[in-house]
Amino acid sequence: MSNERSLAIAVDDLSKKYGDQVALSHATFHVPLGTICGFVGPNGSGKTTTIRMLLGLISSSGGTAKILGESIAHPEKYLPRVGAMIEGPAFYPALTGKENLNVLATLGGYPLDRVDQLLHKVGLGDRGDSKYKTYSLGMKQRLGIAAALLPNPQLLILDEPTNGLDPAGIHEIRELLRSLAQDGITVFVSSHLLSEIEMISEYLVMLRDGKVIFFGKTTDLLERQRPTLVVKPEKEDDLERLRQLSEKLGHRATVSNGQLHIDAEGNWSAPFNRAAFESGITLSSIAVVLPTLEETFFEMTSNQSGGQQ
Amino acid sequence: MTSLLYLLIDRPGGNAERGTFISREILSAANGLTIGFSASAGLLGIVALCVFAAQTAQEYTYGTLRNLLVRQPSRMKILIGKLLSMSIFQLAIVLVSGAVSIAVSFALAPHAKVSTDLWSSSAAITSVLHTTINVFISAIAYGLFGMALGLLLRSPISSISIGVLWLLIVEGILGTVWSTANKWLPGSQFSNVAQGGSAEISYSYSVAATTVYLVIISIAAASLFKKRDVSN
Numbered sequence: 006m007s008n009e010r011s012l013a014i015a016v017d018d019l020s021k022k023y024g025d026q027v028a029l030s031h032a033t034f035h036v037p038l039g040t041i042c043g044f045v046g047p048n049g050s051g052k053t054t055t056i057r058m059l060l061g062l063i064s065s066s067g068g069t070a071k072i073l074g075e076s077i078a079h080p081e082k083y084l085p086r087v088g089a090m091i092e093g094p095a096f097y098p099a100l101t102g103k104e105n106l107n108v109l110a111t112l113g114g115y116p117l118d119r120v121d122q123l124l125h126k127v128g129l130g131d132r133g134d135s136k137y138k139t140y141s142l143g144m145k146q147r148l149g150i151a152a153a154l155l156p157n158p159q160l161l162i163l164d165e166p167t168n169g170l171d172p173a174g175i176h177e178i179r180e181l182l183r184s185l186a187q188d189g190i191t192v193f194v195s196s197h198l199l200s201e202i203e204m205i206s207e208y209l210v211m212l213r214d215g216k217v218i219f220f221g222k223t224t225d226l227l228e229r230q231r232p233t234l235v236v237k238p239e240k241e242d243d244l245e246r247l248r249q250l251s252e253k254l255g256h257r258a259t260v261s262n263g264q265l266h267i268d269a270e271g272n273w274s275a276p277f278n279r280a281a282f283e284s285g286i287t288l289s290s291i292a293v294v295l296p297t298l299e300e301t302f303f304e305m306t307s308n309q310s311g312g313q314q
Numbered sequence: 315m316t317s318l319l320y321l322l323i324d325r326p327g328g329n330a331e332r333g334t335f336i337s338r339e340i341l342s343a344a345n346g347l348t349i350g351f352s353a354s355a356g357l358l359g360i361v362a363l364c365v366f367a368a369q370t371a372q373e374y375t376y377g378t379l380r381n382l383l384v385r386q387p388s389r390m391k392i393l394i395g396k397l398l399s400m401s402i403f404q405l406a407i408v409l410v411s412g413a414v415s416i417a418v419s420f421a422l423a424p425h426a427k428v429s430t431d432l433w434s435s436s437a438a439i440t441s442v443l444h445t446t447i448n449v450f451i452s453a454i455a456y457g458l459f460g461m462a463l464g465l466l467l468r469s470p471i472s473s474i475s476i477g478v479l480w481l482l483i484v485e486g487i488l489g490t491v492w493s494t495a496n497k498w499l500p501g502s503q504f505s506n507v508a509q510g511g512s513a514e515i516s517y518s519y520s521v522a523a524t525t526v527y528l529v530i531i532s533i534a535a536a537s538l539f540k541k542r543d544v545s546n
Contacts, residue, residue, distance in 0.1 A: 057543075057544070057545065060380075060383075060384055062380055062383060062543065062544040062545075063543035063545060064543060080387040081387040081388060084385075084387050087384070089384050091380050092377070092380075095377030095378050095380065095381055096378060096381070097376065097378060109381060109385045112382060112385045112386045113385040113386065152381060155385070
């Protein structure tokens with residue numbers, strides 16, 4: 006286990022039950038300080054329940070958790086250093102974006118001049134005086150992120166921050182999160198956009214059915230998945246022959262998009278290249294491809310015996 | 315309501331609530347100036363119930379409560395802050411209503427041939443002060459009732475409709491079929507405080523009963539708010 010002082014989030018054996026229904030079961034994971042940690046899992050896997058417990062909004066049924074070294078039993082000790090957006094943005098529709106932030110700044114005792122800075126930071130500088138109800142979904146998300154940044158947090162907890170954003174908006178948020186992490190802020194972010202999580206997250210916590218099925222470095226997860234050898238013959242007519250050759254040599258292979266995908270380790274590329282050459286087939290490319298986070302996610306969340314770290 | 319006291323003063327059907335009749339002599343007394351104001355307390359109470367219930371329950375339906383609690387984890391501070399802000403708003407409504415009622419009384423009294431000689435006396439000023447305080451206490455009681463419903467039901471529509479249904483319909487039926495019910499029904503007590511007491515129920519009894527109701531409602535609402543999970 007990492008030194009407790011170096012952890013932004015330390016969850017140990019945390020559970021939540023609603024009557025007989027188990028929303029989170031004995032979850033254990035740690036998030037180091039200063040990292041971006043992705044929090045992924047299918048709908049209903051317990052992500053939002055976990056986030057709500059970490060923020061003191063709901064009580065736990067068992068286990069412990071610490072945020073920035075303080076127990077979640079005393080949220081008043083750590084929440085002034087935590088920014089959060091939970092289950093999408095939620096603001097008063099009749100107030101402007103600026104007025105909504107002013108309410109939260111006043112409540113948290115933060116200087117009001119920070120509101121204008123944050124509105125500019127999230128790209129709402131010219132719409133701060135518009136009523137929240139006139140905002141698009143993307144603008145609402147940006148306002149939610151601005152609200153989360155109000156306390157100048159050491160830890161930022163974001164639930165689906167890119168929901169409703171266009172590709173340019175997603176790119177901006179990705180860059181924002183990266184710059185925050187570079188400033189030493191720990192970012193704990195849940196998202197369904199696994200490609201985004203893969204791009205920005207150094208660490209990962211994966212949930213399935215209320216249980217943690219992986220936590221650790223994202224690269225560790227991807228590297229322990231079996232890679233695929235992607236082979237392209239010079240002549241497309243050779244694809245079927247190539248597939249049969251692979252099967253004959255004991256490696257399952259499938260043809261897709263004019264390429265052969267072989268279930269094999271990277272060190273098998275040279276022997277296979279040689280075997281293809283001896284069979285009179287010339288290869289135009291051969292590459293070892295690691296599964297993406299999305300592929301790994303689907304494999305792990307659909308595999309009931311998925312390994313737990 | 316104040317204008318009806320003067321405009322319907324000679325109508326055989328009465329000029330006050332439920333066909334009762336308030337004469338020129340009563341209206342021209344020092345405390346006659348505030349009869350219209352205290353008669354509107356029930357309406358102000360329903361307004362308070364709706365405002366308090368909606369403002370409380372909307373925090374759940376908008377999802378804004380989670381933002382508030384993240385920025386201010388002390389749930390009691392949030393609750394007391396909301397109560398204070400809504401009470402100040404309600405005080406403003408009561409003061410404006412009182413001012414309008416008194417202005418309407420002065421404007422319509424000559425037309426209804428009601429003497430206003432005693433309305434400038436110190437007794438009249440004392441009556442205005444007492445009535446304002448009583449109407450405000452009554453409105454806050456209605457409001458707390460609405461706030462508790464808002465916290466319990468977490469829906470503005472449900473809390474307002476159940477609150478209004480109870481106060482206007484259920485209490486009305488119970489009070490009609492069971493004469494002693496008015497001695498313990500909360501709405502009756504809140505209303506009686508605004509009127510400064512009645513022939514059947516004394517002011518001090520209603521204040522005591524209202525206090526008991528408010529303590530029970532406040533403790534129940536605060537405990538619920540403090541302990542319940544915020545999952546909206």
